[in-house]
Amino acid sequence: MNGSSHDSGSGSGSPFGGFGGFGSGGSGGFGPGLFGGSGGNGGPASALFDAMDQLRKAFEPRPSGSSRMARGDVRAAVLSLLAEGPMHGYQIIREIEERSGGSWKPSAGSVYPTLQLLSDEGLVDAEEQNGRKTYSLTEAGRAAAEEADSPAPWESTGTRDGGRHVALAKAGMDLAGAAAQVARTGSTEQADRAVEVLDEARRRLYAILAEG
Template structure:
Protein backbone atom coordinates (compact mmCIF):
# COMPACT_ATOMS: atom_id res chain seq x y z
CA UNK A 1 0.00 0.00 0.00
CA UNK A 2 1.29 3.47 -0.89
CA UNK A 3 1.95 5.92 1.96
CA UNK A 4 -0.68 8.63 2.57
CA UNK A 5 -0.53 11.60 0.25
CA UNK A 6 -1.23 14.07 3.06
CA UNK A 7 0.08 13.95 6.59
CA UNK A 8 -2.46 13.91 9.43
CA UNK A 9 -4.56 17.07 9.42
CA UNK A 10 -3.14 18.48 6.22
CA UNK A 11 -5.92 17.39 3.87
CA UNK A 12 -8.49 19.46 5.80
CA UNK A 13 -6.38 22.60 5.28
CA UNK A 14 -5.97 21.78 1.60
CA UNK A 15 -9.75 21.46 1.28
CA UNK A 16 -10.18 24.87 2.86
CA UNK A 17 -7.59 26.23 0.40
CA UNK A 18 -9.63 24.85 -2.52
CA UNK A 19 -12.89 26.31 -1.19
CA UNK A 20 -11.33 29.77 -0.89
CA UNK A 21 -11.35 29.90 -4.68
CA UNK A 22 -15.10 29.20 -4.98
CA UNK A 23 -17.87 27.03 -3.52
CA UNK A 24 -17.80 23.47 -4.89
CA UNK A 25 -19.78 20.31 -4.63
CA UNK A 26 -18.07 17.09 -3.59
CA UNK A 27 -17.29 15.80 -7.07
CA UNK A 28 -15.71 19.12 -8.05
CA UNK A 29 -13.46 18.96 -4.99
CA UNK A 30 -12.37 15.43 -5.87
CA UNK A 31 -11.79 16.50 -9.47
CA UNK A 32 -9.76 19.54 -8.36
CA UNK A 33 -7.47 17.31 -6.29
CA UNK A 34 -7.19 14.87 -9.18
CA UNK A 35 -6.33 17.65 -11.64
CA UNK A 36 -3.76 19.14 -9.23
CA UNK A 37 -1.94 15.80 -9.18
CA UNK A 38 -2.10 15.25 -12.91
CA UNK A 39 -4.40 12.31 -12.35
CA UNK A 40 -2.02 10.34 -10.13
CA UNK A 41 -4.06 10.97 -6.96
CA UNK A 42 -7.81 10.53 -7.05
CA UNK A 43 -9.25 10.55 -3.54
CA UNK A 44 -12.33 8.48 -2.89
CA UNK A 45 -15.63 9.96 -1.68
CA UNK A 46 -14.99 8.01 1.53
CA UNK A 47 -11.87 10.13 2.05
CA UNK A 48 -13.32 13.54 1.18
CA UNK A 49 -16.89 13.61 2.51
CA UNK A 50 -16.10 12.69 6.14
CA UNK A 51 -13.53 15.50 6.24
CA UNK A 52 -16.00 17.95 4.76
CA UNK A 53 -18.51 16.83 7.39
CA UNK A 54 -15.93 17.44 10.12
CA UNK A 55 -15.16 20.90 8.74
CA UNK A 56 -18.88 21.65 8.79
CA UNK A 57 -19.16 20.51 12.41
CA UNK A 58 -16.32 22.89 13.28
CA UNK A 59 -18.11 25.74 11.52
CA UNK A 60 -15.37 26.12 8.92
CA UNK A 61 -17.57 25.26 5.92
CA UNK A 62 -21.26 25.29 5.14
CA UNK A 63 -23.21 23.08 2.81
CA UNK A 64 -26.32 23.91 0.81
CA UNK A 65 -28.46 21.86 -1.53
CA UNK A 66 -28.28 22.69 -5.23
CA UNK A 67 -30.76 20.34 -6.82
CA UNK A 68 -29.39 16.85 -6.25
CA UNK A 69 -25.93 18.19 -5.38
CA UNK A 70 -24.54 19.51 -2.12
CA UNK A 71 -22.38 22.60 -2.44
CA UNK A 72 -19.69 23.36 0.14
CA UNK A 73 -18.47 26.90 0.86
CA UNK A 74 -15.86 28.21 3.26
CA UNK A 75 -17.08 30.36 6.18
CA UNK A 76 -15.45 33.39 7.76
CA UNK A 77 -14.21 31.08 10.52
CA UNK A 78 -12.74 28.85 7.84
CA UNK A 79 -10.94 31.77 6.23
CA UNK A 80 -9.60 32.83 9.61
CA UNK A 81 -8.38 29.26 10.26
CA UNK A 82 -6.67 29.19 6.89
CA UNK A 83 -5.04 32.60 7.40
CA UNK A 84 -3.81 31.61 10.86
CA UNK A 85 -2.16 28.53 9.44
CA UNK A 86 -0.99 30.07 6.17
CA UNK A 87 2.71 29.47 7.07
CA UNK A 88 1.98 25.74 7.01
CA UNK A 89 0.54 25.83 3.51
CA UNK A 90 3.91 26.08 1.77
CA UNK A 91 4.99 22.89 3.52
CA UNK A 92 1.70 21.19 2.65
CA UNK A 93 2.05 22.18 -1.00
CA UNK A 94 5.59 20.80 -1.00
CA UNK A 95 4.37 17.62 0.68
CA UNK A 96 1.65 17.23 -1.94
CA UNK A 97 4.14 17.78 -4.77
CA UNK A 98 6.51 15.14 -3.35
CA UNK A 99 3.62 12.69 -2.96
CA UNK A 100 2.52 13.28 -6.55
CA UNK A 101 6.07 12.62 -7.78
CA UNK A 102 6.22 9.40 -5.77
CA UNK A 103 2.87 8.27 -7.14
CA UNK A 104 4.03 9.11 -10.67
CA UNK A 105 7.16 6.99 -10.13
CA UNK A 106 4.98 4.10 -8.94
CA UNK A 107 2.73 4.46 -11.99
CA UNK A 108 5.76 4.48 -14.30
CA UNK A 109 7.16 1.36 -12.62
CA UNK A 110 3.79 -0.35 -12.92
CA UNK A 111 3.52 0.59 -16.58
CA UNK A 112 7.07 -0.63 -17.25
CA UNK A 113 6.29 -3.96 -15.56
CA UNK A 114 3.12 -4.25 -17.59
CA UNK A 115 5.02 -3.48 -20.80
CA UNK A 116 7.65 -6.10 -20.01
CA UNK A 117 4.94 -8.66 -19.34
CA UNK A 118 3.15 -7.67 -22.53
CA UNK A 119 6.36 -8.00 -24.55
CA UNK A 120 6.98 -11.48 -23.09
CA UNK A 121 3.41 -12.50 -23.90
CA UNK A 122 3.72 -11.16 -27.43
CA UNK A 123 7.02 -12.98 -27.93
CA UNK A 124 5.50 -16.24 -26.69
CA UNK A 125 2.50 -15.75 -28.95
CA UNK A 126 4.80 -15.06 -31.89
CA UNK A 127 6.76 -18.24 -31.20
CA UNK A 128 3.56 -20.25 -31.02
CA UNK A 129 2.35 -18.69 -34.26
CA UNK A 130 5.64 -19.54 -35.98
CA UNK A 131 5.45 -23.12 -34.72
CA UNK A 132 1.86 -23.51 -35.89
CA UNK A 133 2.72 -21.99 -39.25
CA UNK A 134 5.69 -24.32 -39.63
CA UNK A 135 3.60 -27.36 -38.74
CA UNK A 136 0.88 -26.28 -41.16
CA UNK A 137 3.46 -25.79 -43.89
CA UNK A 138 4.92 -29.24 -43.26
CA UNK A 139 1.45 -30.77 -43.39
CA UNK A 140 0.72 -28.97 -46.65
CA UNK A 141 3.99 -30.13 -48.18
CA UNK A 142 3.34 -33.68 -47.02
CA UNK A 143 -0.08 -33.65 -48.66
CA UNK A 144 1.39 -32.56 -52.01
CA UNK A 145 4.74 -34.40 -51.93
CA UNK A 146 5.00 -38.15 -51.13
CA UNK A 147 8.66 -37.72 -50.23
CA UNK A 148 7.79 -34.98 -47.73
CA UNK A 149 5.15 -37.28 -46.26
CA UNK A 150 7.73 -40.05 -45.96
CA UNK A 151 10.15 -37.71 -44.18
CA UNK A 152 7.42 -36.73 -41.75
CA UNK A 153 6.73 -40.40 -41.04
CA UNK A 154 10.47 -40.97 -40.52
CA UNK A 155 10.60 -38.18 -37.93
CA UNK A 156 7.63 -39.71 -36.12
CA UNK A 157 9.25 -43.17 -36.14
CA UNK A 158 12.56 -41.79 -34.85
CA UNK A 159 10.76 -39.92 -32.10
CA UNK A 160 8.98 -43.11 -31.06
CA UNK A 161 12.28 -45.01 -30.98
CA UNK A 162 13.96 -42.30 -28.91
CA UNK A 163 11.08 -42.24 -26.46
CA UNK A 164 11.11 -46.05 -26.15
CA UNK A 165 14.88 -46.13 -25.65
CA UNK A 166 14.86 -43.40 -23.01
CA UNK A 167 11.98 -44.96 -21.05
CA UNK A 168 13.33 -48.51 -21.17
CA UNK A 169 16.84 -47.38 -20.29
CA UNK A 170 15.55 -45.66 -17.16
CA UNK A 171 13.44 -48.66 -16.17
CA UNK A 172 16.38 -51.05 -16.67
CA UNK A 173 18.70 -48.84 -14.61
CA UNK A 174 16.18 -48.70 -11.77
CA UNK A 175 15.69 -52.46 -11.86
CA UNK A 176 19.45 -52.98 -11.85
CA UNK A 177 19.89 -50.61 -8.90
CA UNK A 178 17.33 -52.42 -6.73
CA UNK A 179 18.43 -55.91 -7.82
CA UNK A 180 15.25 -56.90 -9.64
CA UNK A 181 16.74 -57.01 -13.13
CA UNK A 182 16.92 -60.69 -14.15
CA UNK A 183 18.18 -62.60 -17.13
CA UNK A 184 14.63 -63.47 -18.10
CA UNK A 185 13.76 -59.79 -18.32
CA UNK A 186 16.78 -59.05 -20.48
CA UNK A 187 15.98 -62.03 -22.71
CA UNK A 188 12.39 -60.80 -23.07
CA UNK A 189 13.72 -57.43 -24.22
CA UNK A 190 16.26 -58.88 -26.64
CA UNK A 191 13.84 -61.39 -28.16
CA UNK A 192 11.04 -58.83 -28.38
CA UNK A 193 13.23 -56.30 -30.16
CA UNK A 194 14.53 -58.94 -32.53
CA UNK A 195 10.96 -59.94 -33.40
CA UNK A 196 9.89 -56.35 -33.97
CA UNK A 197 12.99 -55.72 -36.07
CA UNK A 198 12.30 -58.74 -38.31
CA UNK A 199 8.69 -57.71 -38.83
CA UNK A 200 9.56 -54.10 -39.59
CA UNK A 201 12.31 -55.01 -42.03
CA UNK A 202 9.97 -57.38 -43.81
CA UNK A 203 7.32 -54.65 -44.05
CA UNK A 204 9.80 -52.05 -45.28
CA UNK A 205 11.25 -54.35 -47.95
CA UNK A 206 7.91 -55.68 -49.12
Protein backbone atom coordinates (compact mmCIF):
# COMPACT_ATOMS: atom_id res chain seq x y z
CA MET A 1 0.00 0.00 0.00
CA ASN A 2 1.91 2.92 -1.32
CA GLY A 3 5.16 1.43 -0.10
CA SER A 4 4.03 1.24 3.54
CA SER A 5 4.99 -1.54 5.88
CA HIS A 6 1.45 -2.88 6.20
CA ASP A 7 1.05 -6.60 5.62
CA SER A 8 -1.23 -6.11 2.67
CA GLY A 9 -0.61 -9.43 0.95
CA SER A 10 -1.16 -10.05 -2.71
CA GLY A 11 -4.94 -9.65 -3.01
CA SER A 12 -7.04 -10.84 -5.88
CA GLY A 13 -8.58 -7.81 -7.51
CA SER A 14 -10.20 -6.46 -4.35
CA PRO A 15 -9.11 -2.94 -3.43
CA PHE A 16 -8.31 -4.39 -0.02
CA GLY A 17 -5.73 -6.88 -1.31
CA GLY A 18 -4.49 -8.86 1.67
CA PHE A 19 -6.86 -7.11 4.06
CA GLY A 20 -9.49 -9.60 2.88
CA GLY A 21 -8.76 -11.61 6.03
CA PHE A 22 -10.52 -9.11 8.29
CA GLY A 23 -12.81 -10.92 10.65
CA SER A 24 -11.50 -14.38 9.81
CA GLY A 25 -9.10 -14.67 12.70
CA GLY A 26 -6.94 -16.94 10.53
CA SER A 27 -3.28 -16.56 9.73
CA GLY A 28 -2.57 -13.54 7.58
CA GLY A 29 -5.89 -11.89 8.41
CA PHE A 30 -6.65 -9.08 10.79
CA GLY A 31 -9.07 -11.06 12.95
CA PRO A 32 -9.84 -10.31 16.60
CA GLY A 33 -6.99 -12.53 17.76
CA LEU A 34 -4.50 -9.89 16.68
CA PHE A 35 -5.82 -7.58 19.36
CA GLY A 36 -5.37 -10.03 22.19
CA GLY A 37 -7.87 -12.66 23.23
CA SER A 38 -10.95 -13.42 21.23
CA GLY A 39 -11.86 -9.82 20.50
CA GLY A 40 -15.18 -10.23 22.22
CA ASN A 41 -14.27 -8.36 25.44
CA GLY A 42 -14.95 -4.88 24.09
CA GLY A 43 -12.51 -2.01 24.49
CA PRO A 44 -10.68 0.08 21.90
CA ALA A 45 -9.09 -2.90 20.18
CA SER A 46 -12.47 -4.50 19.59
CA ALA A 47 -13.88 -1.18 18.36
CA LEU A 48 -11.00 -0.84 15.91
CA PHE A 49 -11.61 -4.34 14.61
CA ASP A 50 -15.30 -3.59 14.12
CA ALA A 51 -14.49 -0.39 12.21
CA MET A 52 -11.97 -2.17 9.99
CA ASP A 53 -14.38 -5.02 9.26
CA GLN A 54 -17.12 -2.56 8.30
CA LEU A 55 -14.71 -0.78 5.96
CA ARG A 56 -13.81 -4.04 4.27
CA LYS A 57 -17.43 -5.04 3.75
CA ALA A 58 -18.38 -1.59 2.46
CA PHE A 59 -15.65 -1.33 -0.14
CA GLU A 60 -15.04 -4.91 -1.23
CA PRO A 61 -16.27 -5.12 -4.84
CA ARG A 62 -18.00 -8.05 -6.42
CA PRO A 63 -15.70 -10.48 -8.24
CA SER A 64 -14.57 -9.29 -11.64
CA GLY A 65 -17.10 -10.08 -14.30
CA SER A 66 -20.09 -10.25 -11.95
CA SER A 67 -21.59 -6.96 -13.14
CA ARG A 68 -24.55 -7.49 -15.42
CA MET A 69 -24.64 -4.80 -18.06
CA ALA A 70 -27.25 -4.43 -20.75
CA ARG A 71 -26.47 -5.47 -24.31
CA GLY A 72 -26.61 -1.82 -25.35
CA ASP A 73 -23.85 -1.04 -22.86
CA VAL A 74 -21.51 -3.54 -24.52
CA ARG A 75 -22.28 -2.01 -27.90
CA ALA A 76 -21.66 1.52 -26.63
CA ALA A 77 -18.43 0.46 -24.94
CA VAL A 78 -17.11 -1.22 -28.09
CA LEU A 79 -17.89 1.83 -30.22
CA SER A 80 -16.29 4.15 -27.67
CA LEU A 81 -13.07 2.13 -27.51
CA LEU A 82 -12.76 1.60 -31.25
CA ALA A 83 -13.17 5.36 -31.71
CA GLU A 84 -9.76 5.60 -30.01
CA GLY A 85 -8.14 3.15 -32.40
CA PRO A 86 -8.19 -0.42 -33.76
CA MET A 87 -8.31 -3.24 -31.21
CA HIS A 88 -8.78 -6.98 -31.13
CA GLY A 89 -11.48 -8.58 -29.00
CA TYR A 90 -9.32 -9.40 -25.99
CA GLN A 91 -8.02 -5.82 -25.88
CA ILE A 92 -11.59 -4.54 -25.75
CA ILE A 93 -12.46 -6.85 -22.84
CA ARG A 94 -9.29 -5.88 -20.98
CA GLU A 95 -9.79 -2.14 -21.54
CA ILE A 96 -13.37 -2.24 -20.25
CA GLU A 97 -12.25 -4.13 -17.14
CA GLU A 98 -9.42 -1.69 -16.44
CA ARG A 99 -11.46 1.45 -17.06
CA SER A 100 -14.29 0.24 -14.85
CA GLY A 101 -11.84 -0.45 -12.02
CA GLY A 102 -12.55 -4.17 -12.28
CA SER A 103 -16.28 -3.80 -11.62
CA TRP A 104 -17.25 -4.82 -15.16
CA LYS A 105 -15.56 -7.44 -17.31
CA PRO A 106 -17.77 -8.40 -20.23
CA SER A 107 -17.50 -11.98 -21.40
CA ALA A 108 -16.17 -13.00 -24.80
CA GLY A 109 -19.68 -14.34 -25.40
CA SER A 110 -21.04 -10.80 -25.32
CA VAL A 111 -18.19 -8.87 -26.95
CA TYR A 112 -17.57 -10.99 -30.06
CA PRO A 113 -21.24 -11.27 -31.09
CA THR A 114 -21.49 -7.50 -30.63
CA LEU A 115 -18.49 -7.01 -32.91
CA GLN A 116 -20.07 -9.30 -35.50
CA LEU A 117 -23.34 -7.37 -35.30
CA LEU A 118 -21.53 -4.05 -35.72
CA SER A 119 -19.71 -5.52 -38.70
CA ASP A 120 -23.01 -6.65 -40.24
CA GLU A 121 -24.34 -3.12 -39.76
CA GLY A 122 -21.35 -1.66 -41.59
CA LEU A 123 -20.03 0.12 -38.51
CA VAL A 124 -16.92 -2.02 -38.00
CA ASP A 125 -14.27 -3.51 -40.27
CA ALA A 126 -12.39 -6.67 -39.28
CA GLU A 127 -8.87 -7.31 -40.55
CA GLU A 128 -6.87 -10.49 -39.95
CA GLN A 129 -3.48 -9.67 -38.42
CA ASN A 130 -1.04 -12.20 -36.96
CA GLY A 131 -3.69 -14.85 -36.63
CA ARG A 132 -6.29 -12.67 -34.93
CA LYS A 133 -8.90 -10.20 -36.05
CA THR A 134 -8.35 -6.52 -35.42
CA TYR A 135 -11.44 -4.35 -35.46
CA SER A 136 -11.71 -0.70 -36.50
CA LEU A 137 -14.55 1.72 -37.10
CA THR A 138 -15.79 2.57 -40.55
CA GLU A 139 -16.84 6.12 -41.35
CA ALA A 140 -20.38 5.16 -40.44
CA GLY A 141 -19.07 3.66 -37.21
CA ARG A 142 -17.26 6.87 -36.30
CA ALA A 143 -20.43 8.83 -36.91
CA ALA A 144 -22.37 6.44 -34.67
CA ALA A 145 -19.76 6.79 -31.91
CA GLU A 146 -19.88 10.58 -32.12
CA GLU A 147 -23.68 10.60 -31.99
CA ALA A 148 -23.64 8.65 -28.72
CA ASP A 149 -23.60 11.78 -26.57
CA SER A 150 -23.37 10.07 -23.18
CA PRO A 151 -20.67 8.96 -20.72
CA ALA A 152 -18.87 5.73 -21.54
CA PRO A 153 -20.69 2.77 -19.93
CA TRP A 154 -17.76 1.93 -17.63
CA GLU A 155 -18.00 5.41 -16.09
CA SER A 156 -21.40 4.56 -14.62
CA THR A 157 -20.94 0.90 -13.64
CA GLY A 158 -20.47 1.85 -10.00
CA THR A 159 -23.86 3.53 -9.87
CA ARG A 160 -25.68 0.83 -11.79
CA ASP A 161 -24.14 -2.12 -9.98
CA GLY A 162 -24.08 -0.78 -6.45
CA GLY A 163 -20.30 -0.61 -6.54
CA ARG A 164 -18.10 2.04 -5.03
CA HIS A 165 -16.02 4.73 -6.67
CA VAL A 166 -12.48 3.41 -7.09
CA ALA A 167 -10.85 6.43 -5.42
CA LEU A 168 -13.21 6.16 -2.47
CA ALA A 169 -12.47 2.45 -2.12
CA LYS A 170 -8.74 3.19 -2.15
CA ALA A 171 -9.16 5.82 0.56
CA GLY A 172 -11.19 3.36 2.63
CA MET A 173 -8.49 0.74 2.17
CA ASP A 174 -5.79 3.15 3.33
CA LEU A 175 -7.84 4.08 6.39
CA ALA A 176 -8.38 0.43 7.27
CA GLY A 177 -4.66 -0.21 6.87
CA ALA A 178 -3.80 2.61 9.24
CA ALA A 179 -6.33 1.33 11.78
CA ALA A 180 -4.84 -2.15 11.49
CA GLN A 181 -1.38 -0.79 12.18
CA VAL A 182 -2.54 1.00 15.33
CA ALA A 183 -4.43 -2.07 16.51
CA ARG A 184 -1.41 -4.31 16.01
CA THR A 185 1.38 -2.12 17.36
CA GLY A 186 -0.17 0.79 19.27
CA SER A 187 -0.68 1.22 22.99
CA THR A 188 -4.09 1.22 24.67
CA GLU A 189 -4.02 5.01 24.72
CA GLN A 190 -3.20 5.15 21.01
CA ALA A 191 -6.01 2.70 20.25
CA ASP A 192 -8.42 4.91 22.22
CA ARG A 193 -7.36 7.94 20.19
CA ALA A 194 -7.66 5.98 16.94
CA VAL A 195 -11.24 5.03 17.80
CA GLU A 196 -12.03 8.72 18.35
CA VAL A 197 -10.54 9.57 14.94
CA LEU A 198 -12.58 6.86 13.22
CA ASP A 199 -15.76 7.96 14.98
CA GLU A 200 -15.14 11.55 13.90
CA ALA A 201 -14.48 10.43 10.32
CA ARG A 202 -17.74 8.49 10.32
CA ARG A 203 -19.70 11.51 11.58
CA ARG A 204 -18.15 13.77 8.96
CA LEU A 205 -18.93 11.32 6.16
CA TYR A 206 -22.58 11.19 7.19
CA ALA A 207 -22.56 14.98 7.36
CA ILE A 208 -21.50 15.03 3.70
CA LEU A 209 -24.52 12.89 2.80
CA ALA A 210 -26.76 15.16 4.86
CA GLU A 211 -25.72 18.10 2.68
CA GLY A 212 -27.74 16.53 -0.12
